[in-house]
Amino acid sequence: MSLENLILLTGRTINQGVALEGGKVTKENVRAAGICAFDRVDFKKLDCLVGTPVKITTDFGEVIVYSTISEEGPHPGILFVPMGPWANQLVNPDSQGCGTPTYKGMKAKVEVIKSGKVLDALELIGKLKEA
Numbered sequence: 001m002s003l004e005n006l007i008l009l010t011g012r013t014i015n016q017g018v019a020l021e022g023g024k025v026t027k028e029n030v031r032a033a034g035i036c037a038f039d040r041v042d043f044k045k046l047d048c049l050v051g052t053p054v055k056i057t058t059d060f061g062e063v064i065v066y067s068t069i070s071e072e073g074p075h076p077g078i079l080f081v082p083m084g085p086w087a088n089q090l091v092n093p094d095s096q097g098c099g100t101p102t103y104k105g106m107k108a109k110v111e112v113i114k115s116g117k118v119l120d121a122l123e124l125i126g127k128l129k130e131a
Contacts, residue, residue: 001047002111008058008079010087010103027120033084034118036110037070042077048112055113056081056090058106063089063124064116079108085121 016032036056038046046054046067054067056079063086070080081087083103092102119127 001045002109003042003045004109006042006077006079006108006110008056008081008090008104008106008108010081010083010091013082016082016084029084030118030120031066033082034065034086034120035068035082036065037068037072037080038110039073039076039078040069041074042079043067043069046110046112053113053116053118054110055116057109057111058090060092060106061089063087064113064118066118067112079110085124089124 013032016029022028036054043050046052048054048067050068052067053064055062055064065081065086072080081090087103090108091106094102096102
């Protein structure tokens with residue numbers, strides 16, 4: 001199952017800040033930042049369980065993250081991925097001269113995947129290095 005024409009937002013979370021205290025390469029960081037939070041109604045359309053890996057695709061890249069239901073909302077049509085290596089695969093790298101990429105408002109497609117895994121930060125960066 002997939003959802004198209006969603007709007008991707010990124011930002012920092014409290015859980016992410018707590019996880020980063022242990023380091024960027026911990027399993028806790030993957031669980032805190034290698035996720036995508038959906039509106040409850042949108043998540044139901046995906047017909048999967050919380051924690052199921054999903055592939056998010058934008059015009060700028062793609063990444064596999066764990067799915068979850070947002071505690072905020074309702075906000076149909078909106079996805080949230082915490083800022084970090086996973087979100088960085090999806091955002092527009094053009095900083096338009098200000099030094100910061102565009103972290104909000106990209107169109108995104110999400111699909112439930114049958115194979116593939118959520119990479120930790122080092123694996124994700126290593127994959128980029130190989131490309």
